[in-house]
Amino acid sequence: MKLFNLKNINKLFYYLLIISFTIYILPPRWKLALYTPNLLGYILIVCIVLLILLLLILLLLNIKKNGFLKGFKESSLNIFSFTFIIVICFFVTSSYTKKSDKINVEVFNQSNEGISNIKLIGRKDKAQIDTLAPFDKKKIVFYGRNVIYQTRNDYENEISLRFYFKGKWIERKILSEFSRWRVLNKEMEIVIHSADSIVTSLSQ
Numbered sequence: 001m002k003l004f005n006l007k008n009i010n011k012l013f014y015y016l017l018i019i020s021f022t023i024y025i026l027p028p029r030w031k032l033a034l035y036t037p038n039l040l041g042y043i044l045i046v047c048i049v050l051l052i053l054l055l056l057i058l059l060l061l062n063i064k065k066n067g068f069l070k071g072f073k074e075s076s077l078n079i080f081s082f083t084f085i086i087v088i089c090f091f092v093t094s095s096y097t098k099k100s101d102k103i104n105v106e107v108f109n110q111s112n113e114g115i116s117n118i119k120l121i122g123r124k125d126k127a128q129i130d131t132l133a134p135f136d137k138k139k140i141v142f143y144g145r146n147v148i149y150q151t152r153n154d155y156e157n158e159i160s161l162r163f164y165f166k167g168k169w170i171e172r173k174i175l176s177e178f179s180r181w182r183v184l185n186k187e188m189e190i191v192i193h194s195a196d197s198i199v200t201s202l203s204q
Contacts, residue, residue: 006061013054013078020047021085025092055082103145103184108137108191115163115192122159122175123148145184157181161190161198170195 023031023044031041058078063071109115109132118129123144132138147157157180162171174190175182184202191199 006058006065009054009058009061010078013051013058014081016047016051016054017081017085020044020051021089023047024089028096051082055079101143101145103142103186103188104139105142105188105190106137106139107132108189109134110191110193111165113166115165118161118163120144120159120161120174120190123157142188145186147181147183154180163192165192165195168195172198174200 023040026040031037031044037045055075055078059071059075061071062074065071066074105120105127107118107120107129112134114134115132116130118132120127120140120142123146125143127140127142129138129140144159151157158176159174159180160171161174162169164170187202189201191201193199
């Protein structure tokens with residue numbers, strides 16, 4: 001019995017597929033050492049490379065054995081499984097990225113006037129409070145916790161507060177200049193005393 005026959009290569013392919021998926025869905029901090037992969041991260045990279053090679057080997061062996069159409073059909077389950085896992089990983093990544101980008105923001109109106117159309121804008125998100133009565137406060141969820149590094153316009157990382165107050169539209173920068181590169185923690189408080197007095201505090 002040959003060690004590297006179709007049956008054994010097929011088994012190895014699915015074992016590696018399961019191992020790769022299991023490692024991939026682990027928290028990123030388990031796979032990274034600062035800015036580069038750690039041992040587990042490198043194992044995942046090796047598994048992915050081997051998976052691609054095994055998929056090509058399986059396809060070529062099946063084509064050689066059964067002809068092009070039948071060989072491709074014999075390998076279709078491997079191709080489907082590999083593609084399906086990639087799609088699942090994509091959705092897992094998207095879900096985790098959005099969850100990790102969430103920050104709770106509490107807006108407190110410390111003035112004697114009502115405020116309306118309060119918008120927190122920046123980092124490709126916008127959160128809004130329709131109205132805020134005097135000495136009232138409300139919480140909103142803002143998906144702009146993390147810095148957008150892959151952008152040609154780094155001013156996209158600025159965060160602005162806009163609101164309608166005493167018959168005027170007011171806009172103030174919450175994060176600008178060098179502070180726009182700051183990764184926020186999970187809580188932020190914005191206290192509006194007046195159009196010219198806005199205090200922002202971040203949890204440590």
